[in-house]
Amino acid sequence: MKSILISCLFFTLSLFSPLAAGQVIRFDGYNKNFTFSGRAKTGEFTFVPEKETSTNWQEALILHYVAQEKVPLEIYYHNFMVLLNKKSGGLFKSKIVKSTSDSLIFEWWIDTDIPDAQHGWVKIFYSGDGLGFIRYTTKNVDLVEKIRPIWENILATYHIDLVPSAIDVRINWMQDTKEWVREDRQGIERYHPVGGENQIDEQVTVEMLKRTPENLRSFYEEEMAKVKATVPKAQSQLVFDTGTRMLYEWWYKEGNMEHHEWVLVSKETPGVPVVVRHDIHSPTRIVERKKIWERILKMTTIDAEYEFKPVKDETDQTPKTSSKGTL
Numbered sequence: 001m002k003s004i005l006i007s008c009l010f011f012t013l014s015l016f017s018p019l020a021a022g023q024v025i026r027f028d029g030y031n032k033n034f035t036f037s038g039r040a041k042t043g044e045f046t047f048v049p050e051k052e053t054s055t056n057w058q059e060a061l062i063l064h065y066v067a068q069e070k071v072p073l074e075i076y077y078h079n080f081m082v083l084l085n086k087k088s089g090g091l092f093k094s095k096i097v098k099s100t101s102d103s104l105i106f107e108w109w110i111d112t113d114i115p116d117a118q119h120g121w122v123k124i125f126y127s128g129d130g131l132g133f134i135r136y137t138t139k140n141v142d143l144v145e146k147i148r149p150i151w152e153n154i155l156a157t158y159h160i161d162l163v164p165s166a167i168d169v170r171i172n173w174m175q176d177t178k179e180w181v182r183e184d185r186q187g188i189e190r191y192h193p194v195g196g197e198n199q200i201d202e203q204v205t206v207e208m209l210k211r212t213p214e215n216l217r218s219f220y221e222e223e224m225a226k227v228k229a230t231v232p233k234a235q236s237q238l239v240f241d242t243g244t245r246m247l248y249e250w251w252y253k254e255g256n257m258e259h260h261e262w263v264l265v266s267k268e269t270p271g272v273p274v275v276v277r278h279d280i281h282s283p284t285r286i287v288e289r290k291k292i293w294e295r296i297l298k299m300t301t302i303d304a305e306y307e308f309k310p311v312k313d314e315t316d317q318t319p320k321t322s323s324k325g326t327l
Contacts (some may be wrong), residue, residue: 009210015125023035023047023307023308024185025061025308025312027154027310029150029153029154033050034048034050034061035048035049035127036221037052037060037141038054039099039205041278042060042063043064043066043246044064045062045064045162045306046060046062046063046065047060047061047062047063047308048064050059058138058139059136059137059138059139059140060135060136061135061136062133062134062135062137063133063134063135063160063268063308064133064135065127065131065132065162066130066272067129067130067268067270068130068244069130069214069215070231071122073106073124073125073126074099076104076124077096077106077124080257087180088096090119091110093108093109094107094108094109096175097155098122098156102124102125102126102313103124103125103126103313104123104124105122105123105124106121106124107120107121107152108120108122108147108319109121109141114215115138116139117141118137118138118141119138119144120135120136120138121135121136121152122134122135122136122155123135123155123156123159124138124320127270127272128211128212128319129270129271130270132159132162134155134158134159136154136155137154150320156217158311158312159310159313160309160310160311161311162270162273162308163307163308164272164305165305165306166304166305167208167272167302167303168303168304169206169301169302170302170303171204171300171302172296172300173301173302174256174300175291175292176292178194179193179194180193180204180228181191188205188206188207189205189206189207190203190204190205190307191203191205191285191288192204201281202278202279202280202281202282203279204277205273205275205276206275206276207274207276208272208273208274209273209274211273212273213265216241216243216245216265216267217238217241217244217246218247219265220236220238220265221262222262227250234250234251235251237249239294244266245266245267245268246265246266247262247263248263249262249263249267255318256283257281257282258281258283259281260279260280260286260290261273261277261278262279262294262297263278264297268301269302269304270304270306271306272302272304274302276297276300278297313324
């Protein structure tokens with residue numbers, strides 16, 4: 001028997017502390033409520049029916065959201081299954097159930113008899129800043145024929161909105177030699193040092209973007225174009241760009257004054273596009289301040305608590321022509 005380590009489909013509950021304890025998801029046409037069980041380190045939010053637990057479950061609902069550039073869903077599905085079967089030695093079978101312009105539903109199973117066998121359905125859909133996934137998994141493989149029409153209908157009818165209810169931007173202020181205080185202005189979270197040297201203007205701002213940038217590199221180029229429109233002599237450098245997290249700096253000199261700004265842009269937390277800036281304007285050498293805040297921003301993390309809201313689809317559900325079949 002082959003050992004199955006592919007947790008993205010073959011589901012094992014590996015969770016840390018719940019961030020949304022007590023939340024319940026209900027669907028019309030299904031007589032069970034799914035309660036929040038926990039969030040995996042890989043980002044999946046897990047719900048199990050009432051009276052079931054993370055250590056004793058028969059059904060699970062798993063939600064996952066990834067921020068990435070949008071790709072055709074059938075291509076994403078085919079590439080995913082090819083990679084999955086390459087890792088598992090071809091154990092998984094799947095077929096597309098329904099494909100529209102906005103979403104794709106597929107069914108998966110394993111032909112080989114194994115202990116605690118599982119069967120599932122997955123909906124992939126476009127979310128505001130990438131892709132969303134709803135996965136229903138059951139250990140009741142003897143009831144698959146009864147379960148199939150119910151969950152194919154639920155997944156075809158609903159998507160689930162992930163709504164941030166609290167945002168936590170974790171800046172390690174203790175890494176700095178200065179003490180900082182918060183002073184919000186014009187709806188932006190602002191911090192400035194207590195006291196400090198004369199003629200040094202330094203601040204940190206934390207701001208939620210109104211929309212999530214689809215491409216961080218394009219965001220950087222657009223922001224620097226705005227800067228250079230007012231400060232033609234400004235120079236800039238991209239430090240890193242992971243696709244969901246980016247750090248860049250820009251600077252210029254005016255007489256004996258030097259201005260420098262670090263900019264951290266993150267969309268790695270679903271639905272929470274955040275920009276953290278550290279800027280300093282000073283006639284003195286600021287090399288050490290730059291080093292300190294480069295280190296702090298690289299360590300800064302963003303997390304959020306969420307509300308989960310099932311929403312009936314109102315988008316185009318016209319089936320697309322697709323090559324349905326098994327992989």
